[in-house]
Amino acid sequence: xxxxxxxxxxxxxxxxxxxxxxxxxxxxxxxxxxxxxxxxxxxxxxxxxxxxxxxxxxxxxxxxxxxxxxxxxxxxxxxxxxxxxxxxxxxxxxxxxxxxxxxxxxxxxxxxxxxxxx
Amino acid sequence: xxxxxxxxxxxxxxxxxxxxxxxxxxxxxxxxxxxxxxxxxxxxxxxxxxxxxxxxxxxxxxxxxxxxxxxxxxxxxxxxxxxxxxxxxxxxxxxxxxxxxxxxxxxxxxxxx
Numbered sequence: 608x609x610x611x612x613x614x615x616x617x618x619x620x621x622x623x624x625x626x627x628x629x630x631x632x633x634x635x636x637x638x639x640x641x642x643x644x645x646x647x648x649x650x651x652x653x654x655x656x657x658x659x660x661x662x663x664x665x666x667x668x669x670x671x672x673x674x675x676x677x678x679x680x681x682x683x684x685x686x687x688x689x690x691x692x693x694x695x696x697x698x699x700x701x702x703x704x705x706x707x708x709x710x711x712x713x714x715x716x717x718x719x720x721x722x723x724x725x
Numbered sequence: 726x727x728x729x730x731x732x733x734x735x736x737x738x739x740x741x742x743x744x745x746x747x748x749x750x751x752x753x754x755x756x757x758x759x760x761x762x763x764x765x766x767x768x769x770x771x772x773x774x775x776x777x778x779x780x781x782x783x784x785x786x787x788x789x790x791x792x793x794x795x796x797x798x799x800x801x802x803x804x805x806x807x808x809x810x811x812x813x814x815x816x817x818x819x820x821x822x823x824x825x826x827x828x829x830x831x832x833x834x835x836x837x838x
Contacts, residue, residue, distance in 0.1 A: 611768075639824060650815065650828040651769075700769070704824065712757045712776075712819045714826060716769035 609635050611703050613717035620691055621725055628686045628720045630701030636681035637703035641714060642674075645698040657684045681706065691724040698722075727752050729818050731829035738806050739837050746801040746832050748790075748816030755821035758799040760790055763831075764812045772814075775799065786810070808838040 610633040620626050630640055638659050643651040655676050656664045663676035673695075675687040684703075688695055698721050702714035732747040750756060760772040773784025780792040790801045799816060816829040 641826075650830045653825055653827075656825065702769075702826075712824060712826070713759070713771060713774060715771075716761075718768040 609703075609705055609715040611701065611715045611717040613699075613701055613720050615720060616718060617721045617723075619723045619725065622692055623690055625687055625689045626691055626722060628688075628699055628701075628722075630684045630686070630703070630717055632682045632703045632705075632715070635703075635715075636706040637684075638681065638706045639704045640678060640684040641702045641704075642676060642684075642686050643700045643702065645700055645719070651700060654686075688722065691722070693724045696722055696724045727818075727820070727827055729816055729827050729829040731814075731816050731832050733832045734830065735833050735835070737835045737837065740808055741805050742836075744801070744803040744806045744810070744834070746814055746816075746834070748799045748801065748829055749797050750799065750816075750818040750827075751797065752818060752820050757819050757821065758790075758792060759817040759819075759826070760784065760788070760799075760801050761815045761817060761828075762812045763815065769815070772801070806834075806836050808836045810834060811836045 612631045614629045640657040642654045645651050654669045657676045657678040659678045665671045678684040698719050700719040702716045728751045730749045758775045761769045762772050763769050772788050773782045775782045775792045783789045788803050814832045817826045819826050
């Protein structure tokens with residue numbers, strides 16, 4: 608089946624630093640990738656939709672200058688949390704849609720990245 | 726706003742009990758519906774999905790869900806749960822032609838052995 612990886616799985620950083628999270632589709636091409644944030648005991652909140660070769664589309668309330676998204680290739684999207692603060696601590700999950708099956712809205716999810724900002 | 730509601734936040738069952746998790750969505754038009762499962766320490770996995778056709782959808786691991794358009798519902802069922810079904814279950818929807826999944830709040834299922 609379609610596999611999506613994320614790196615790193617866990618990261619701890621100091622307040623004010625930037626952190627980059629990678630999302631890769633390992634065995635398929637993904638024109639569209641999605642970034643979610645999952646709060647404790649809550650559901651996944653869509654942050655942005657990442658389209659290969661174009662600017663990401665951010666959801667209302669998500670700061671595009673704080674959460675930089677780059678989708679440089681059909682298999683890689685990156686999320687950079689800039690000037691991280693403790694309130695950015697969360698579980699970040701990416702997903703990808705298989706380019707070959709885009710009429711099918713199924714998304715394949717990565718394992719997530721636990722970010723802790725001290 | 727379009728939304729997905731899951732009525733049960735925590736469910737505790739004994740092994741061999743039957744399971745039904747409720748899910749309702751608020752979209753008015755054609756919709757694609759999904760159930761995802763997240764086992765402890767693992768990533769989200771697709772259990773089953775509905776796009777069109779037979780409203781009774783069968784998924785992996787003995788799960789099934791029924792799409793009832795008149796009730797805007799897509800409840801998940803399993804006749805006999807196992808300890809290994811302990812996980813968090815998410816219902817999700819996306820309107821036809823769209824690409825954004827909207828998730829319900831999730832239901833944590835604990836199966837006692």
